[in-house]
Amino acid sequence: MIGKAWKIELFGRLSAGRDGKILTRFRTHKTGLLLAYLAFYPQRIHAREELIGMLWSDSDADAGRASFRTALASLRRQLEPGGTPAGSFLIADRANVQINPKTVTTDVAEFEYALKTSGKTTNLSEKIIALEQAVELYGGEFLPGFYEDWVIAERERLAQYFLDALCRLAASFEQTGNIGRAIDYARRVVGADSLREEAHGELMRLYAEAGQISAAKRQYNELEQILREELGVAPSPETHSLAARLQITAGRGEKSISSSAKTSIKSSISLGHSATRLPIFLTKFIDRKEEFGQIKAMLTSAQTRILTLTGMGGSGKTRLAVEAARDLLDNFNGAIYFVSLADLRDARLI
Structure with a gap:
């Protein structure tokens, strides 16, 4: 038995x-x-x-x-x-x-089942329950200490699903009117990926929605510092515009912003940070300037039809390719996609 x-x-x-x-x-x-x-x-x-x-x-x-x-x-x-x-x-x-x-x-099968359940139901309460179950099951990165190609690809995919679940929970709680819980999950997104600017923007917007103007301003200052120290760049025009609106509100001594301003802010964030279909990473990218520059130069050349990166398993080929693609989003009007082939065993299926 x-x-x-x-x-x-x-x-x-x-x-x-x-x-x-x-x-x-x-x-x-x-x-x-x-x-x-x-x-x-x-x-x-x-x-x-x-x-x-x-x-x-x-x-x-x-x-x-x-x-x-x-x-x-x-x-x-x-x-x-x-x-x-x-x-x-x-x-x-x-x-x-x-x-x-x-x-x-x-735990991975249960995690993916919970996510699938959340996607099937139209009941908001049931969706929240399923998403919270998924988030609870994600106990950390997939197979830490293993660096085989298939592991890295799945690690990135599952981390993306986890971040997406956090974002969906924030949006779902906002929809129920529970801004406090929405802020809690938005904070977790920022904590999981501090370089994800759109996550900071969403958290700032939720703070503004809750009338926490000072907290929203602090969040912008934190983002500004992180981007400057880690990447040497400034926040996007959309995020800067949001911060400017909050500054005006604070200068007037107002504790909250108008409904029309909230709608405008939400629209600008959504337009400024459209989905790129690229995986999100939970670890810092160690810039490889020489290879990074070579990839970008070749991908923007009219002579390049396909570019292949080769190297030892676990050497960071996928991460390098994704970060180069992310940097080139504007060159291709955002039309860049990530398709994992890690699990493919038959070359005829490519």
């Missing part, structure tokens, strides 16, 4: 828990990565040779197979202890391996 399901946590750390027992240490780094990969794709049947090629590409064929068998046996000992029926956690034969989807759940 198959017992209670294992809960695999991939946010904030890699762990496996069941019946009060928590596993956080695995035989090797790659053994942990194998567990994470199988748990992240529980419905898939994985070819052994594909997994060996992905995890032990630096070993010869025989050594890679031996390492894979050792890692698989180690996971069985930890997750299918004595007395547990074979196949209750891992289903394997000579050619393929799969985690048993009936006995495993992950």
Whole structure:
């Protein structure tokens, strides 16, 4: 008889828990990565040779197979202890391996299910509940300490979903008239990504909506300092215009702004920070000026039709490409999109 399901946590750390027992240490780094990969794709049947090629590409064929068998046996000992029926956690034969989807759940799967639920319902209260569940499940970045290409791509995608959930919660609470809760979530967006100017603008607008003009002004000053120190740039004209409106209001001794001014401010922020369809990162970008300049020069050249970045896994190719694309948004009228191919295994599907 198959017992209670294992809960695999991939946010904030890699762990496996069941019946009060928590596993956080695995035989090797790659053994942990194998567990994470199988748990992240529980419905898939994985070819052994594909997994060996992905995890032990630096070993010869025989050594890679031996390492894979050792890692698989180690996971069985930890997750299918004595007395547990074979196949209750891992289903394997000579050619393929799969985690048993009936006995495993992950925090990522629950996170994405909550987000999907929030998108399906038209009931605002139900939407808020689902979004708050998703935010609660996001316990930190996806698989910290792992830097394989597929991990980095998923880390960025899931971080974007988390930030989007925070933004949607702020908007939903504003819609209910609960400006205080809207401000709480807007603050979390700014805390998660302090370089995201539109998040500061939204928080300033919400402060103004709540009549907290001084707080809105402080937020602008904070943004101005962050952008100057981190990027050497000033806030956008839209954000500066909002700050100017707030300054005028404060100068008149008013504690709040008019309804027409609120509408104008909300419109200017929305227009000034349209969605770019580029992933949002929760870590600071370490500027690589030479490569950054080369990419921008080639992408703005009429001679360039396709540009490929190559390098070691985890060297920051995706981040560099996205930041260069973000810097070129105005050159292409915002028509820049991010499409992850990390999970693609068949080149014909590109």
